[in-house]
Amino acid sequence: MANKKIKKNVLLIFSKDIMYNPVIYKLAADFRIVFNVLEAKIYPKQEGRLILQLEGTEEQLDEGIKYLKDQKVKVEILAEKIKRDNESCVHCGACLAVCRSDALQYDNETKMIVFHSEHCIACGLCEMVCPVKAVKTASIDMEI
Ligand code: SF4
Ligand code: SF4
Structure with missing residues (x-):
């Protein structure tokens, strides 16, 4: 629409x-x-x-x-700046607990955490909690 x-x-x-x-x-x-x-x-x-x-x-x-x-x-x-390295992700679910925008969802069939970038607001919370640093976001502090 x-x-x-x-x-x-x-x-x-x-x-x-x-x-x-x-x-x-x-x-x-x-x-x-x-x-x-x-x-x-x-x-x-x-x-x-x-x-x-x-x-x-x-x-x-x-x-x-x-x-x-x-x-x-x-x-x-x-x-578009949120990147998840699927090779590194261990699907622990830590990011799921902090995501407030439904961008991360648990897939019952595959038992994996699926990333829907279209819902992501790039808040960066998942990056902070990911134990294996599988998520990277753009930062306002990027080198100038
Ligand atoms: S917190 Fe990191 S390792 Fe755990 S499911 Fe999320 S992206 Fe994967
Ligand atoms: S950056 Fe924020 S909105 Fe996007 S997937 Fe991570 S926690 Fe969810």
Whole structure:
């Protein structure tokens, strides 16, 4: 359904030249995208980094993200940044206990933990509890 609202977590990187431009204000006002700030960091005279949860229709989010890129904001979709190394995963279920978005589910038939990346909000909780470091997420602290 075209009007169905979806959520996407994005990491936005602003170079020092555009750090103080009102692009986030315009994202809400012009594209009617609702956003939550999950994390924000400013590196003085270098760059700014924001992790936002964006909510809107697929079309609104596509247009809003295109607008950000046109404004020279580097955009990374965080849900795509979650990686699970299936070779390392021992299917212990620790991540299942902390996941609040149904992205991780127990498969009764295979007795395995299945990762549904489309539901993942890239909160990083599973990465913190995984005993074998099978999950990796993008980080706002990536080297600049
Ligand atoms: S916590 Fe790690 S090892 Fe355990 S099921 Fe989740 S990804 Fe696999
Ligand atoms: S990062 Fe891990 S715990 Fe968080 S929503 Fe995604 S799969 Fe679930």
